[in-house]
Amino acid sequence: MGAVKSKRMPRAVREQQMLDAAVRTFGQRGYMAASMDEIAELAGVSKPLVYLYLNSKEDLFTACIRREAKALTVAVRAGVDPALPADRQLWDGLRAFFTHTARHPDAWSVLHLQARTHGEPFAAEVASMREEIVAFVTGLIVVAARAAHRDPDLAEREVAGLAEALVGAAESLAAWANVTPGVSARQAAATLMNFAWAGLGNLMDGQPWSPPEPVHEAIG
């Protein structure tokens, strides 16, 4: 139960500190087990101030999900150049995704493990982030199919299913990589490209995917 440290700290800054503490606590303890006392102490503020700023435990959790979902989608989009070929975009996007989830394991735990329970108000925040990522992957598959002149052969529903499979595989791998010592973001991305792109590519033109030359890479 730390006291308020500085009355002159702007509200926005202090709110981010509360969210940092909340993401760590929710990510490590789970939503039910996390206590507002612990979050306030970790943030170095009083518990009433947390309630004043963020209203309730549920609203605080929702704010965490909203912030972390946005951070993840921004990181993935920033890693991708839409002018490049689809497989290169996917490779860059996967590395950005796994780099972000490895650097922010508590945030990923909040998004992946804590927030899927349906019927809860915060579930909609995660669902909307996931839809955005599925839409992005769907777009890549459509572009790749078009480039391979196989557009009429790849039905819309088939593309939707492939995008769901790829996103589910990435989610699962990120959770696994975060609890498996020594698995780098690059290795996780390479595993998924080997697994997925060769399969997708075969659907389109029978060519297995090959990784780009290391000299061109921006993300480690």
Next chain:
Amino acid sequence: MGAVKSKRMPRAVREQQMLDAAVRTFGQRGYMAASMDEIAELAGVSKPLVYLYLNSKEDLFTACIRREAKALTVAVRAGVDPALPADRQLWDGLRAFFTHTARHPDAWSVLHLQARTHGEPFAAEVASMREEIVAFVTGLIVVAARAAHRDPDLAEREVAGLAEALVGAAESLAAWANVTPGVSARQAAATLMNFAWAGLGNLMDGQPWSPPEPVHEAIG
């Protein structure tokens, strides 16, 4: 709030009816929103009897997860003949998996969406089911790699990552198929084989996967 219908019904039978009602209610409403009143009414028993038999809402939810996790793993194992080649085992296992999740959407919702929150006692039940399925898939990949004489080239960690990716893709596709009208279990399994096996196969010997002839198929 129905009354006890028959005093002569064996306890085991009545308990299964309570679990049927609980799986449906938890699956459709979510754990938090589901009420014991609703579950008792749907089961046609009194609420005190539900508490007498299953102790608490948390214990009832745990019993649901345990029963449904076992049913799913039994269904997948029953669909697979260990004497067949690895790709055929995977294809049969995937069809058994998607057939089961399509027939029991509330059970799949309980397992996939409701029970992943970590820090909760019931999370361990789902984690243990998932580990069993990942171990099964890992075994198939190892067998396939051995058959292709590529064992030394496929590191243990790479195999583990591929199995995690495949299981995550299957989980994601099952949830999608259950909310997308007109997607059959067979289509979902075929999408995942197209996506995954060609990629895995390329890792091993560069051959894309081809579906078996329909005449040999046991699961629809």
